[in-house]
Amino acid sequence: MPGGDEAEFAEFTAREGGRLLGFAVLLTGDWQDAEDLVQMALLRSASRWSVARRRPEGYARAVLVNLARDRWRARRRYHAEPFADGLTHLSPAAAGDGTAAVLDRQMLLRACRLLPVQQRAVLVLRFWEDRSVEETAAVLGCTTGTVKSHTHRALARLRLALAEAPELQVRHDRNEAPC
Amino acid sequence: MLSDCDLQTRLSEAFHEQADPAAELGVDAAGLFRQGTRLRRRRIAARAASALAAAALVAGVWIVRTGPPEPGAQPPGLLLDAAIASPQPAAAADAGMPPYYVIADHSRPVAEVRAPKTGKILSPVPLPAGIDPKMSQVAAVGTGRSFVLALFSFPRTRFYLLRLAAGGRSAHLSSLPVRPLAAGEYADAIAVSPDGRRLAVAVQSGGGRRGIVEVMTLATGGQPWPRAWVLLAR
Numbered sequence: 001m002p003g004g005d006e007a008e009f010a011e012f013t014a015r016e017g018g019r020l021l022g023f024a025v026l027l028t029g030d031w032q033d034a035e036d037l038v039q040m041a042l043l044r045s046a047s048r049w050s051v052a053r054r055r056p057e058g059y060a061r062a063v064l065v066n067l068a069r070d071r072w073r074a075r076r077r078y079h080a081e082p083f084a085d086g087l088t089h090l091s092p093a094a095a096g097d098g099t100a101a102v103l104d105r106q107m108l109l110r111a112c113r114l115l116p117v118q119q120r121a122v123l124v125l126r127f128w129e130d131r132s133v134e135e136t137a138a139v140l141g142c143t144t145g146t147v148k149s150h151t152h153r154a155l156a157r158l159r160l161a162l163a164e165a166p167e168l169q170v171r172h173d174r175n176e177a178p179c
Numbered sequence: 180m181l182s183d184c185d186l187q188t189r190l191s192e193a194f195h196e197q198a199d200p201a202a203e204l205g206v207d208a209a210g211l212f213r214q215g216t217r218l219r220r221r222r223i224a225a226r227a228a229s230a231l232a233a234a235a236l237v238a239g240v241w242i243v244r245t246g247p248p249e250p251g252a253q254p255p256g257l258l259l260d261a262a263i264a265s266p267q268p269a270a271a272a273d274a275g276m277p278p279y280y281v282i283a284d285h286s287r288p289v290a291e292v293r294a295p296k297t298g299k300i301l302s303p304v305p306l307p308a309g310i311d312p313k314m315s316q317v318a319a320v321g322t323g324r325s326f327v328l329a330l331f332s333f334p335r336t337r338f339y340l341l342r343l344a345a346g347g348r349s350a351h352l353s354s355l356p357v358r359p360l361a362a363g364e365y366a367d368a369i370a371v372s373p374d375g376r377r378l379a380v381a382v383q384s385g386g387g388r389r390g391i392v393e394v395m396t397l398a399t400g401g402q403p404w405p406r407a408w409v410l411l412a413r
Contacts, residue, residue, distance in 0.1 A: 018202040022198035
């Protein structure tokens with residue numbers, strides 16, 4: 001029943017669109033890329049709706065992960081810059097407020113972008129969508145063991161990357177009067 | 180060193196700062212669904228067209244290799260029947276490689292006669308002016324010392340015979356008395372029967388939506404069977 005399918009798809013898009021967009025943003029680190037990928041993922045889901053309708057959330061996310069992986073492979077050679085660039089120095093004025101915490105989180109997000117897409121997807125599903133290991137495995141279509149190993153490796157790599165990043169320092173510019 | 184728990188907490192905070200689950204996604208769901216439906220139909224049509232083109236080619240080769248059906252005999256109605264190729268004659272298997280092969284240079288209107296063992300060009304053969312070498316088809320005839328070429332020159336595809344002599348270093352191209360394909364029809368593949376009397380052409384038309392296999396006699400250019408197989412991709 002095409003009309004019913006279309007209504008069902010529209011309901012799914014309205015219900016899950018925001019979460020899919022957030023998922024894509026965290027996978028790609030870029031809003032425009034994320035919007036492109038979500039549109040493409042929804043289009044592919046619509047074109048195979050008879051299959052996707054059984055578990056559309058998982059289907060759309062799996063498509064998103066594949067699309068993000070393709071894009072990451074195509075672009076990673078251009079993203080070799082150190083992830084901590086521009087985030088290691090604070091002006092004295094900013095040192096007192098919450099800016100340091102924001103920069104710290106930005107550095108963490110940038111470090112996440114160094115991870116393979118599958119590991120990033122697992123982290124986002126676990127710690128942004130608060131899904132259990134079993135739910136994450138169901139969404140990504142893999143085993144719980146794979147989810148656990150991806151989580152473990154991703155956290156280990158993040159910890160290593162953060163340990164190697166330079167400490168946050170307060171920078172006193174020469175022409176700036178000390179507070 | 181951060182513990183797993185600390186790192187997970189920091190990750191969760193960073194993720195929630197970066198992306199809001201309640202964000203609005205401004206897409207036209209109905210439009211996307213209709214576009215997806217069209218995409219699915221195109222995908223199915225493309226697969227069906229590929230399958231039919233492959234089946235048509237197999238059937239054409241089978242017809243050429245086995246000759247016309249006996250009077251009163253049923254034509255092969257099953258693709259499975261058509262896919263059973265006749266075994267190669269023992270003599271041909273013993274003969275090893277063919278003496279020459281011919282390819283069309285895609286960047287210029289020239290056919291190249293080459294030696295199979297080395298790939299070396301034995302003789303370049305200028306093709307008629309105005310042909311598009313990218314749309315040419317080649318099939319060997321009999322012992323491999325003659326070749327039939329289907330050459331496209333807008334708006335028609337015409338057929339030529341290339342005879343080789345002097346160890347492949349001399350070649351003569353002449354027009355074949357075969358009806359050219361109609362405008363809008365293109366030769367996807369050609370094959371010649373072992374006795375060199377029949378030519379099968381997989382013809383594509385309608386922008387790839389329609390395909391037929393035409394079998395023609397090289398002597399007269401007529402179609403020996405009016406029973407051309409018309410295959411429609413829907």
